[in-house]
Amino acid sequence: MTEARIAHSRLKLLALFAVFGLPMAMAWGMVEWRLGIPDERTAHGSLHPDLPQLADWPLGQVAKEGADDWLMAFDCASDCSASADRWWRVHRALGRDAHRVSRLRIGGTESKALPGESVVTWQAAPDWREPGALWIIDPEGRAVLSYGEGVEASNVLEDIERLLKLNPEPPLARLHDE
Structure with missing residues (x-):
């Protein structure tokens, strides 16, 4: 060479x-x-790893539209119809990913449930409860993010879109629902 x-x-x-x-x-x-x-920080909400699983919350029967759905659970302390409408609009703004999220209103049983929303009441108010709060709960029932009463809806929408992007839907998930 x-x-x-x-x-x-x-x-x-x-x-x-x-x-x-x-x-x-x-x-x-x-x-x-x-x-x-x-x-x-990339998320607008607060992390609360000490919150119990959704199954351990003192609520009635919680219904989700899909088994693998994320859940927007909000405590309706006052002006329930405005809060429900606000979170319904955020849910609709998700567009093609809206089917991956369900809404749960805690309290406010005097007003009618909006489409895609289930309504339950606290059986006993837990000590970690924040009136007017919103929790984003993953499909396994863990509270991922929580927001106070005055949070901007656009911040919540941005966080949910990011969570859904980082946790993509399995390719054949829609076929299983049908």
Whole structure:
């Protein structure tokens, strides 16, 4: 072999090491020196990992439209028709992903349920209850995010869209529902 061919082969080998080694070195540097890692929050809601599973909430029978649905549960403390309408509009704004989310109104049984909404009441008010709060609950029944009474509907919509994007629907899920 000539010197030129040996140098060319070594150069190829170094390029191959660089292709596989540089990303690992960059990832290590990002973790070690916190370079390029965003520090800001991406969700507008609050995380409450200490909240019990939905099955352990002191509620009546909770009905969801689909078994794999996310749930928007809101505590209707006052002005229930306005709150129900507000969250119904957020639900409709989800567009093609609206079928993946169900709504649960807790309280406010005096006003009629809107389409796609189930209404239950607290059997006993838990100590973690926040009147007027909204909880986003995953298909397994865990409260993922919670919002206070004055939250902007656009912030909730943005968070739900992000959750649905990060947790895509299985490809054949619609066929199972039919």
